[in-house]
Amino acid sequence: MKEYVWSFGRLSDLDEQQYIVEMVNQVKDKLSSIFHEYFEKLKDEISKRITTAQKFLRIHLRDRAIVSLQDVLRCLKIFEWLTKQCVDDYSSYIPWMSRSLNIAIGLCYYFRLNINERKQLSQELSTNVSFDKLLEQEVDKLCKSFLIPGGIALNQGLKENLFVLFISIITTTPIVLVGKSGSSKTLSFHIIRDNLSHSKMEFGKRLHENGLLFAVKPIYLMSFQCTRDTKAQEIKRRWDQAMRHSENKQIKP
Structure with missing residues (x-):
């Protein structure tokens, strides 16, 4: 090639x-x-x-x-x-x-x-304050707004996953989240789904209490599990379904 x-x-x-x-x-x-x-x-x-x-x-x-x-x-x-x-x-x-x-x-x-x-x-x-400290403050403010299930440690990896996924979702920015097994990729998505799907009003209030001026809307999860036998047409069909759903004004930011 x-x-x-x-x-x-x-x-x-x-x-x-x-x-x-x-x-x-x-x-x-x-x-x-x-x-x-x-x-x-x-x-x-x-x-x-x-x-x-x-x-x-x-x-x-x-x-x-x-x-x-x-x-x-x-x-x-x-x-x-x-x-x-x-x-x-x-x-x-x-x-x-x-x-x-x-x-x-x-x-x-x-x-x-x-x-x-x-x-x-x-x-x-960095200028007067180091950039990584300022960004870390934003990550912490956001993560304080989430209801985290009991028994789950809010470590740095989970916090970063939550931050990146959440900002990408609310701004409709495509993202590929890559990491080793056990690095909280799926967990972070489930936490965001639960907070934005079931506790939307409470979550929005907590965001404002933590100084984050985001206007959030509920999300609807559309997943697709690929296998070795998955056909391209099946992926496209699911993609088209998701795109039609995303045009709903109640969902699109």
Whole structure:
């Protein structure tokens, strides 16, 4: 198959940086006018930090194709959605925008790295307070909002899984959660399902009590168990069913 594969290269660092700046500028038009003044104060920082994260992953994961402008688009989509959740307190716009940026960068870049790489990226993104500490605060606030079944230890792996899955679900961001057996992948999904399906109103209240301004909606689980005999048509049929269900306005954020 090699003769059918062609590398078209990638953007230069300068070109990519210019694209990122322009993509950040476009976010302003998608936000309500009440956010514009505060967004102008933060937009250079947004561009700089996303550019830094892009370069870091490309260098440390040793693959030029490991990140692209699609990652930038995904990060800005999450940032935009989170920012729009702040509609009550004018004085909280700038802090919430900064927090939204930390969450978006954490989801799209930080959690893809190992422990040592995370520390290095945190150093490059940190200002007055270290980035990893700020992100850890967001993870802890979210996890305090979940009702965790008795006998389950809320360890770091479970907390990160809950955080990544929850943010991906509420922003309709596709995600592939990979990990060894026993790393709480299925458990984290069940906890989110139970909290958003059966205790939605209580969960939303706990989110606000913990300083997370998310407007959550109940979720409906549609699973598909593949086997060696699974046909492509069966997967597509289930996928189409899920996509039709996702267009329901009561579900889609």
